Amino acid sequence: MNATILSNNHKHYPVLLNEILSIISPQNGGTFIDCTFGLGGYSSAILNFPKTKVIALDRDINSKKFADSIKHLNKDRFFFHNSKFSDLDKLNLENENINSIIFDLGFSLNQIKDYKRGFSFESKGSLDMRLGLNKFSASEVINKLDEKDLVKIFKYFGEEKDSKRIAKSIIRERKNQLIDTQILVKIINSSKKKNYKKTHNSTKVFQALRIFVNKEISELIKGLIKSVKILKKNGIIVFVSFHSLEDKIIKTFFKLLSENNKTSRYLPENEKKINILKVEKKKPITPTDEEIKINKPSRSAKLRYAIKINDLKIIENEIFEKFKYLIDIENLSEKL
Numbered sequence: 001m002n003a004t005i006l007s008n009n010h011k012h013y014p015v016l017l018n019e020i021l022s023i024i025s026p027q028n029g030g031t032f033i034d035c036t037f038g039l040g041g042y043s044s045a046i047l048n049f050p051k052t053k054v055i056a057l058d059r060d061i062n063s064k065k066f067a068d069s070i071k072h073l074n075k076d077r078f079f080f081h082n083s084k085f086s087d088l089d090k091l092n093l094e095n096e097n098i099n100s101i102i103f104d105l106g107f108s109l110n111q112i113k114d115y116k117r118g119f120s121f122e123s124k125g126s127l128d129m130r131l132g133l134n135k136f137s138a139s140e141v142i143n144k145l146d147e148k149d150l151v152k153i154f155k156y157f158g159e160e161k162d163s164k165r166i167a168k169s170i171i172r173e174r175k176n177q178l179i180d181t182q183i184l185v186k187i188i189n190s191s192k193k194k195n196y197k198k199t200h201n202s203t204k205v206f207q208a209l210r211i212f213v214n215k216e217i218s219e220l221i222k223g224l225i226k227s228v229k230i231l232k233k234n235g236i237i238v239f240v241s242f243h244s245l246e247d248k249i250i251k252t253f254f255k256l257l258s259e260n261n262k263t264s265r266y267l268p269e270n271e272k273k274i275n276i277l278k279v280e281k282k283k284p285i286t287p288t289d290e291e292i293k294i295n296k297p298s299r300s301a302k303l304r305y306a307i308k309i310n311d312l313k314i315i316e317n318e319i320f321e322k323f324k325y326l327i328d329i330e331n332l333s334e335k336l
């Protein structure tokens with residue numbers, strides 16, 4: 001789920017903010033990249049400390065209005081780009097000395113509450129689900145892809161147990177009409193073998209579609225690789241994630257770059273790998289009960305961070321290979 005909530009009094013609660021500030025230490029000044037600006041919760045908190053500079057990005061152009069109001073107050077210290085974090089390397093950051101890069105993955109409550117965008121199963125309109133800078137919408141996925149492709153998306157990106165039944169019903173129903181949000185919710189309800197009390201029947205399929213439409217798997221892998229490349233030595237990368245797939249990718253990446261010393265000491269010097277990252281806490285940091293009480297969606301958040309201790313050598317192939325089965329599913333979109 002998302003990190004951001006607007007409560008009834010419209011107060012904005014960025015998830016795990018105090019924990020993040022204590023990890024990245026903005027009180028010492030420096031340059032920070034906020035890769036998922038959203039409503040600017042983290043960016044504003046960092047800018048409250050003098051001698052800080054924030055470079056922020058968000059793929060959703062709707063974030064720009066929040067960015068503009070921050071820019072107004074911090075002309076020389078704040079810079080916003082409407083970009084995807086997979087394009088971090090295109091932002092001309094060569095001359096920047098980056099202290100920390102922060103990712104708060106997923107979507108904000110603002111985005112899910114905008115029912116025209118189709119992220120929520122309460123939406124009444126078309127199935128869209130594009131966060132911004134996308135190539136296709138969820139409607140195209142549901143109304144055009146083959147049954148077996150839909151099964152893979154629901155199964156691997158949503159861990160939906162009834163993927164086959166749901167995909168079959170979609171194929172049957174779309175012969176009669178274009179499937180929009182409410183029709184999809186009805187199809188899922190009638191296809192589920194069992195109704196779960198805790199979560200809405202549609203949660204998993206909606207999550208799967210959002211991940212597929214926004215190519216969240218390759219976005220995350222590219223974001224991980226590129227952020228380690230541009231970070232200065234002793235700089236810190238911080239990730240807040242909200243579902244197990246994201247956390248698994250972050251954990252694997254951190255492990256791959258921090259546990260090379262375990263390779264045999266008898267290997268020739270030129271074949272020995274060095275550690276790129278230092279991971280101080282193996283277990284993720286999670287919100288306190290107090291935070292969950294005021295900001296319920298924060299309950300599934302997991303924070304992991306790592307310190308860059310050496311320059312990144314080529315590891316693209318290794319990490320993409322580990323998650324090839326997920327990238328292959330993402331690439332089913334080439335059929336659209």
Ligand SMILES: C[S@@+](CC[C@H](N)C(=O)[O-])C[C@H]1O[C@@H](n2cnc3c(N)ncnc32)[C@H](O)[C@@H]1O
Nearest residue numbers: 003014036038039040041042058059060084085
């Ligand atoms: C959970 S919200 C961030 C909230 C933010 N930390 C705050 O305090 O307001 C996630 C944001 O990341 C953006 N986002 C998701 N994937 C992205 C990507 N690949 N590149 C850039 N922005 C992305 C979304 O559009 C959304 O605004």
